[in-house]
Amino acid sequence: MIIIHSEEHRLQSGRSELNDGQLVPCYEKPERADIIRDRLAAIGVGPMVTPDPHGLEPLARVHDAGYLSFLQSAWDEWLVEHGDWDALPLNWVAPGMHRRVVPRSIDGRLGYYSFDAGTPITAGTWRAATAAANSALTGADRLRAGDRSAFALCRPPGHHAGRAYYGGYCFLNNAAIAAQSLRDNGAARVAVLDVDYHHGNGTQEIFWERGDVLFVSLHADPIDEFPYFSGHADETGAGAGAGATLNLPLPWGTDWAAYAEALAVAARRIGDFAPDALVVSLGADTYGGDPISRFRLLSEDFLRMGAALAAMNLPTLFVMEGGYAVADLGVNVGNVLTGFEGA
Ligand SMILES: NCCCCCC(=O)NO
Numbered sequence: 001m002i003i004i005h006s007e008e009h010r011l012q013s014g015r016s017e018l019n020d021g022q023l024v025p026c027y028e029k030p031e032r033a034d035i036i037r038d039r040l041a042a043i044g045v046g047p048m049v050t051p052d053p054h055g056l057e058p059l060a061r062v063h064d065a066g067y068l069s070f071l072q073s074a075w076d077e078w079l080v081e082h083g084d085w086d087a088l089p090l091n092w093v094a095p096g097m098h099r100r101v102v103p104r105s106i107d108g109r110l111g112y113y114s115f116d117a118g119t120p121i122t123a124g125t126w127r128a129a130t131a132a133a134n135s136a137l138t139g140a141d142r143l144r145a146g147d148r149s150a151f152a153l154c155r156p157p158g159h160h161a162g163r164a165y166y167g168g169y170c171f172l173n174n175a176a177i178a179a180q181s182l183r184d185n186g187a188a189r190v191a192v193l194d195v196d197y198h199h200g201n202g203t204q205e206i207f208w209e210r211g212d213v214l215f216v217s218l219h220a221d222p223i224d225e226f227p228y229f230s231g232h233a234d235e236t237g238a239g240a241g242a243g244a245t246l247n248l249p250l251p252w253g254t255d256w257a258a259y260a261e262a263l264a265v266a267a268r269r270i271g272d273f274a275p276d277a278l279v280v281s282l283g284a285d286t287y288g289g290d291p292i293s294r295f296r297l298l299s300e301d302f303l304r305m306g307a308a309l310a311a312m313n314l315p316t317l318f319v320m321e322g323g324y325a326v327a328d329l330g331v332n333v334g335n336v337l338t339g340f341e342g343a
């Protein structure tokens with residue numbers, strides 16, 4: 001399995017995020033990709049390549065032009081206004097308020113285009129985010145070229161990023177960009193399966209009214225867990241996308257036995273959809289040792305997860321999402337890919 005990875009990921013290195021009322025060091029940090037890269041190299045998953053450039057067009061197939069323009073200029077505007085410190089929003093649109101007019105203020109636009117204060121924009125954010133998107137796009141290219149699978153070691157992650165908003169450590173929706181690229185280059189139907197601990201609200205929003213891209217997500221129940229405001233089982237899509245979203249929320253404390261049952265439901269739905277390719281938003285924060293999550297998967301369960309994904313027998317692009325138990329992250333991600341390959 002080819003691994004696509006850019007060292008430009010380390011250009012995203014926030015100083016702090018707002019978490020539980022305190023500014024704390026960012027959980028989403030460069031060491032995450034380093035430990036995955038080193039582990040995959042050590043176990044010989046496959047050749048590691050850098051991403052091919054793809055320009056802005058594939059990004060604009062998923063994200064709003066104004067949002068992309070904001071992302072490209074936000075840091076420079078922040079720097080002039082506030083100096084060299086991470087850009088974090090200070091207020092958002094609340095019920096009864098309107099997003100009718102885009103603020104001129106950089107502080108106003110940070111809030112206009114985001115949904116949390118845990119996702120710092122820094123000098124290198126745009127370059128890191130576009131490198132991650134290019135990794136996912138290069139993985140899609142490899143599937144199109146006939147590879148059975150590929151792993152895009154993306155950092156920053158993407159599944160919380162919507163058409164026109166960032167948050168949850170995500171700026172560009174790498175998995176959605178890859179799925180759209182597969183659609184634009186011959187795949188009639190694509191399934192996105194999100195196995196990250198958190199609901200992929202951005203991916204869901206992007207494909208909400210699309211019947212050609214199935215979105216399936218297993219995640220912690222949003223009644224209790226971030227991102228809180230999406231991911232309930234009764235969210236099933238709209239318009240041409242009615243029935244093309246399947247949310248499988250799971251309770252805190254979920255172990256592999258329960259997780260595997262939900263994964264089997266997901267697999268059946270994906271099989272019924274009969275896609276030409278599968279994009280897996282691979283978050284490893286379902287791990288019992290994850291510092292910000294509350295499922296109870298063990299490292300060996302990720303081998304089983306990989307085998308279950310392989311049993312779907314589809315060309316599969318893995319796109320890295322979350323996972324913050326850094327010491328075990330390489331083993332856990334490596335186990336998914338090993339389980340997939342060994343099946
Ligand atoms: N700061 C709140 C938690 C952000 C979760 C990010 C993540 O792992 N999403 O999948």
Ligand SMILES: [Zn+2]
Pocket residue numbers: 196197198283285321322323
């Ligand atoms: Zn997550």
